[in-house]
Amino acid sequence: MKQRPRIYYSASQRALIWERWQKGETLHRIAGLFDRHHSSIQRIVAESGGIRPAARRRSGRALALSEREEISRAVVTGRSIRSIAASLGRAPSTISREIQRNGGPGGYRASLADQAAWDRARRPKVCKLVENRALAHLIASKLCLEWSPEQIAGWLKRTYPDDATYQVSHETIYRSLFVQARGALKKELMAHLRRTRGMRRSRHHTQKTSIHGRITDTVSISERPAAAEDRAVPGHWEGDLLFGSKNSQIATLVERQSRYVMLAKVGSKDTRRQSSMR
Secondary structure (H helix, E strand, O other): OOOOOOOOOOHHHHHHHHHHHHOOOOHHHHHHHOOOOHHHHHHHHHOOOOOOOOOOOOOOOOOOHHHHHHHHHHHHHOOOHHHHHHHHOOOHHHHHHHHHOOOHHHHOOHHHHHHHHHHHOOOOOOOHHHHOHHHHHHHHHHHHOOOOHHHHHHHHHHHOOOOHHHOOOHHHHHHHHHOHHHOOOOHHHHHHOOOOOOOOOOOOOOOOOOOOOOOOOOOOHHHOOHHHHOOOOOOOEEEEEEEOOOOOEEEEEEEOOOOOEEEEEEOOOOHHHHHHOO
């Protein structure tokens, strides 16, 4: 099979991927927009645990590109640091540091200085659970007791009403579990969540699509014979599978005329194993 060339998604393409992911679309459907395999989309989504990274924004206190262009022109004309600062409404120390860290008076360029400032600003904010390890251990102990992040957040708020250092939102707990780069909570704790999936999914997500949620070689209920439909003839059985917690399943068989029910515990939801039990 011919191997496809590696694709590097642009910022606009990544924004489209996250937009579709938040709407609940499947990896296969999103990948189809770019004529790629779903694994290429999964790699992007899995980097942040299925949670869309916050868009980067410049601080309102940072120098803008227009101000850096003004500094560049002023340096060329030989104006002093204080006069440049006065015209921009900035402190002289701000202008001095800006020029010295970006090549000095002889090598200062506005566009290069602006890009360098944007690159230097790329540093992750330390998670609250990383700074407060006692809080992280407390949350981990509650997760091991099968508490949900919502329950933990509510309990912390009631237990420590006057101590903000011991209060955290349930979203922070989820993010600390799904985004392992934070280094706050161990990945093994995800097994104690109500839904033990590896990535955060949208609340709109469903697997009832043309790709997911279909039984192989299924026969529609609309094709059921009339004798089974009106319950006139005994011997027609209706089967189903019930799912419980911790990977437990029960197969049910109901005789349609007498309503006689048979229950059987099964060790797997695999359809091949169910067929072998018949």
